[in-house]
Amino acid sequence: MALGRDYADQDCSLARALEVVGERWTLLVLRDCFFGVRRFTDLLTHLDISRAVLATRLADLVAAGVLERDEERHEYRVTEKGADLWPVLYALARWGDRHHSPAGPRRRFVHAACGTPLDEVAGCPACGVRPAPADVEVHPGPGASHRRVDPVSVALRAPHRLLTPVP
Template sequence: MTRRALQDSDCSIQRSLEVIGDPWTVLILREAFLGTTRFSDFVAAIGISTDLLADRLAVLVEAGVMEKRPYSEPGKRTRYGYLLTPTGMELRVVLGALQQWGDAHRLLGGSPSMERRSRTTGQRLEVAFVDESGQAVALGDVEFVPSAGQRGVQV
């Protein structure tokens, strides 16, 4: 599927997929969340070819998810690193949801290699739907409704 085919939809899921609909891109983001910033480190960490990495990073920069920023180590030449923007940081919840689902349904007997914890309390964290008070609600209580005020669609 081409990125072009996803464009100009009024569906936010589809619009998100323009940017992160590619598996390589998700793996790039995973590494970025783990602290990777340099081109060669992404290559080494996820085994992507350099042409694809250059292409995907350009898409992420264009979309405002990552920022290409020069930096200088003392006595070395200027280099470039790719850093997550605040917009990009918010994708953590998407990656977290993917990881959580994979932990539950795709491990085939193994155990999760990573977990999500609160930095302040150390509690194990989950990704869930929450209401206006910030309290989690059951999956079965969630419905998707059109914004324009049409009747709700049970999903």
């Protein structure tokens, strides 16, 4: 018997959230969009995902209001609603760093205004604020791997602000 795609019988906010972001690949698509990947072909190449799955995930995220599609430029951008997911993605990445990255974090996230690494809850301990994603810089961490040579992987080796398009 196939698993259902929704949690219609669950009276739970987490279940509602999972209906939006709980499909395989969705969080990785969002991660890349936060990293500044905007074009379908760049997402396709960087994620090593099938064209059909990526198209479905992007359409679902646009329908949910998490991403918006710029028809003229053929790009996807994180919406304000989508930006609210940043602390969740950050927390999951930190969990992965702690439990599945023996060489250390693959990426470091710092408050662009002061250069302080973010704390466990995506806040800046020096400034006492939780910076918006556009105010966070991503840097390669000690566990970063440089074996991938696609254009997005190469661009992500240089520090840059989240949501800023990668070259």
